[in-house]
Amino acid sequence: MRDINKHIHNFEESALNLLVDLRMGDGFNEKAYEKVVEMLTLFKMEYKGVSSIPKEVATMMVELYGELYNFSLNYAGEESEQILKAAKNIKIVIEKCLEETGEAELQENQTFTKLVRYINEDGYFFEKLRSGKGLDEQQFEKIYQELESSLKEVHSWDALPKAFVAILINFYEMDLFVYVYQNEFHQEEEADKIYDAYERVFELIAG
Amino acid sequence: MKKYHLPGIIALLIFISICSFHFFQPSSIKAEEFSFPINSDGNLENSYIGSSVTTTGTDIEETYWDTVTDWFDGVGETIDTALENIKEVFDNIVSYISELITTVDNAVGEFTGNDDATDAIDDVNGTIDQAKDTIDDINIDEDSNGNIVYRVLREDEDPTKGIFAKAPEREHITIAGHVNNGGKKNFKGSKYISTTKSFDIALKNATSNIMDKGSAHDLRIVKIDLSKVTNMYYDLTDPKVQDKYLVNSKGEPWEKVRRYANASQELLVEYEIPAAAIELLGRPSELLE
Numbered sequence: 001m002r003d004i005n006k007h008i009h010n011f012e013e014s015a016l017n018l019l020v021d022l023r024m025g026d027g028f029n030e031k032a033y034e035k036v037v038e039m040l041t042l043f044k045m046e047y048k049g050v051s052s053i054p055k056e057v058a059t060m061m062v063e064l065y066g067e068l069y070n071f072s073l074n075y076a077g078e079e080s081e082q083i084l085k086a087a088k089n090i091k092i093v094i095e096k097c098l099e100e101t102g103e104a105e106l107q108e109n110q111t112f113t114k115l116v117r118y119i120n121e122d123g124y125f126f127e128k129l130r131s132g133k134g135l136d137e138q139q140f141e142k143i144y145q146e147l148e149s150s151l152k153e154v155h156s157w158d159a160l161p162k163a164f165v166a167i168l169i170n171f172y173e174m175d176l177f178v179y180v181y182q183n184e185f186h187q188e189e190e191a192d193k194i195y196d197a198y199e200r201v202f203e204l205i206a207g
Numbered sequence: 208m209k210k211y212h213l214p215g216i217i218a219l220l221i222f223i224s225i226c227s228f229h230f231f232q233p234s235s236i237k238a239e240e241f242s243f244p245i246n247s248d249g250n251l252e253n254s255y256i257g258s259s260v261t262t263t264g265t266d267i268e269e270t271y272w273d274t275v276t277d278w279f280d281g282v283g284e285t286i287d288t289a290l291e292n293i294k295e296v297f298d299n300i301v302s303y304i305s306e307l308i309t310t311v312d313n314a315v316g317e318f319t320g321n322d323d324a325t326d327a328i329d330d331v332n333g334t335i336d337q338a339k340d341t342i343d344d345i346n347i348d349e350d351s352n353g354n355i356v357y358r359v360l361r362e363d364e365d366p367t368k369g370i371f372a373k374a375p376e377r378e379h380i381t382i383a384g385h386v387n388n389g390g391k392k393n394f395k396g397s398k399y400i401s402t403t404k405s406f407d408i409a410l411k412n413a414t415s416n417i418m419d420k421g422s423a424h425d426l427r428i429v430k431i432d433l434s435k436v437t438n439m440y441y442d443l444t445d446p447k448v449q450d451k452y453l454v455n456s457k458g459e460p461w462e463k464v465r466r467y468a469n470a471s472q473e474l475l476v477e478y479e480i481p482a483a484a485i486e487l488l489g490r491p492s493e494l495l496e
Contacts, residue, residue, distance in 0.1 A: 012462070020466045023390045025415060063463065070391045076422070155457050178393045195393060203384060206455055 008056055011039035015060050022071035033086050040093040051102045052159035065091045066173045098162045106163035111153045115146040126170050129177050134190045140197055174198040354434045356402040356474050357409035360427045366487050370480040372398045382452040386464045405472040414491045425490045435484035440476040443468035
């Protein structure tokens with residue numbers, strides 16, 4: 001127990017150092033990155049076979065890829081590629097940590113039943129975003145209401161279900177679709193709507 | 208026991224002192240001025256020590272005198288030797304100090320590329336004075352009251368008209384949200400204007416665009432006097448402010464944004480900063496000139 005708390009602390013500190021350095025324009029902190037990957041790999045083993053992970057770990061997992069991806073755009077050349085590669089690698093390790101997410105179990109949990117249903121209906125909300133179909137505003141409003149309700153419920157929980165963490169990651173990374181819609185689909189208006197939706201969700205999840 | 212021997216010992220010491228007294232007199236004093244009875248040929252007679260020393264004397268007296276003289280000579284030699292040693296040590300110290308000064312001179316000369324240490328020191332002092340003057344000129348003083356902050360201006364901003372928030376209508380953006388998303392390319396802005404309490408950070412941001420792949424630029428830096436700012440402002444490095452505003456949606460401390468704010472020494476001003484509070488310092492290239 002003492003060890004895992006130490007690992008959680010190391011994970012948070014390393015992730016924060018990595019992000020702060022990038023935000024300040026000080027470049028990619030290789031040492032911090034390696035520590036983040038090391039700790040995530042430990043968590044993968046530690047939480048294997050369990051359906052929930054501690055909230056502190058979940059919070060950082062939710063933010064990490066989105067932040068790194070955004071910072072990679074502030075850098076150029078090899079350094080930008082290095083940050084993006086590190087972000088993608090971290091995403092893979094996080095996904096492995098959240099394997100066996102037990103989405104079916106989550107759906108059975110009253111706290112999340114409606115949320116999972118609204119996300120999955122009409123061809124899965126996030127898939128439509130990925131494929132360039134844009135933001136389904138009606139669906140989003142239903143999801144938003146349920147997300148708010150679910151977050152209120154889990155506020156006092158010490159650990160969050162892995163399947164729920166995976167959903168939060170999808171919401172937190174919604175702003176990355178803004179770039180896709182601007183640069184690939186050339187749908188500025190849709191990009192704008194997605195960004196506004198992201199900000200509302202961001203306020204719910206983060207602050 | 209000691210009690211009974213003490214008067215005898217004192218008497219003996221007095222006798223020895225009296226007998227030895229003449230050895231310690233200056234040479235100008237005449238011996239005949241001091242006399243005491245001496246046993247000569249079994250009779251006590253008044254005689255002059257001076258005459259016994261300077262005229263006839265005895266073998267015993269001469270031997271005794273030679274021993275004492277030798278002892279004094281020995282002491283004199285010892286003192287001479289000691290003085291020589293002390294002198295040698297002082298010479299060594301003086302030599303060491305000279306070498307040290309030479310080394311410092313050479314080092315200063317090498318550091319400044321100038322062989323003449325005095326000139327070099329003058330040059331260094333001159334540069335320091337110049338730097339002080341420059342700092343005085345641009346008024347980058349130590350801000351003891353915490354009333355001074357800095358901001359790097361975009362080219363489209365005119366400090367003579369004031370500085371305005373990018374998106375004053377976006378009231379829903381929280382302070383934490385502004386800090387978290389302010390560094391992202393797709394951020395639409397908020398009612399807050401970012402400033403920094405650190406001139407160094409402002410200078411860094413004015414020369415290297417962290418929002419554009421670290422590209423070099425030469426943006427204007429302004430100094431803002433918070434005592435002339437009429438709107439609300441928030442010093443995000445203040446723990447009390449952090450406890451109130453740098454929290455997540457549940458009111459819990461949000462460590463990530465706190466670290467961001469601390470690293471950039473961030474202070475946010477609401478809506479606008481009046482022109483009266485702004486002093487244009489210039490571009491980094493101008494400041495360095």
